[in-house]
Amino acid sequence: MTGGRPSGADVVVLVGNPRAGSRTRAVAEAVARALLARTGDSADSVEVLELADIVGVSFGPEPAYGATAGPDPFETVRSARLLVVATPAYKGSYTGLLKVFLDQLEHRQLADVTAVPVAVAASPTHADAAAAALRDLLVELGAQVPAPPLAVRESQLAQADEVAANWADQHAHAFTLHPIART
Known part of the structure; x- marks a missing residue:
């Protein structure tokens, strides 16, 4: 599944929580x-990008990089086939950390990426609002979002595998039109 990409992963998990290991x-x-x-794809090539570890904040034209060395996180995101973007809801929306990172990408720069927005919040209303806002941002950047975003309540986090499995059971068919593995 690598297709010669710099990071070696077709599937990238982008975590917008300001606390690593969340x-x-x-x-x-x-x-x-x-x-x-x-x-039916392999999970061996999933790469996780924790923004808490890798992002420095920049409000200028050049991206800022965090202290953790590694492949260019912007290139890793741009070249993903499947991008799972997850954020906790802060004040009813995705985190500022995630926003600052994604603002470094140009319009339509995710045109070759299929994305899954995931938001976590204490209340269903905040989780839904953050998930919808994240979906809109990813679409603005050109990503294909073939299924509804996943809004997860904090009370469901202990059953994360079950919540994810239920969502995937309902929506995996949408990804057959947007294959994950490079051919």
């Missing part, structure tokens, strides 16, 4: 695994 990451990885299992 439950947001766990649910995002569960979504990637569940979707891959239902589309």
Whole structure:
């Protein structure tokens, strides 16, 4: 599934939680695994980008990089076939950290990417609002979002695998039109 990409992964999990190792990451990885299992793709090439570890903040024209060395995270995101983007809801929307990162991408720069927006919040209303806003942002960047976003309540996080499996069972068919593996 690598197709010669710099990061070596067709599937990228982008975690917008300002705290590394969060439950947001766990649910995002569960979504990637569940979707891959239902589309018949290998989960061996999933790359996780924790913005808490890798992003420096920049409001200028050049991207800022965090302290963690590694492949260019912007190129990794741009070249993903499947991008699972997960965020906790802060004040009813996705995190500022995620917004700052995604604002470094130009309009339609995710045109070759199929994305799954995932939002986590204490209340269903906030989770739905953040998931919808994240979906709109990804579409604005050109990503294909063939299925509804996943809105997860914090009370469901202990069952992240089950929540992800249920979502994937309902929506994996939408990804047959947007294959994950490069051919």
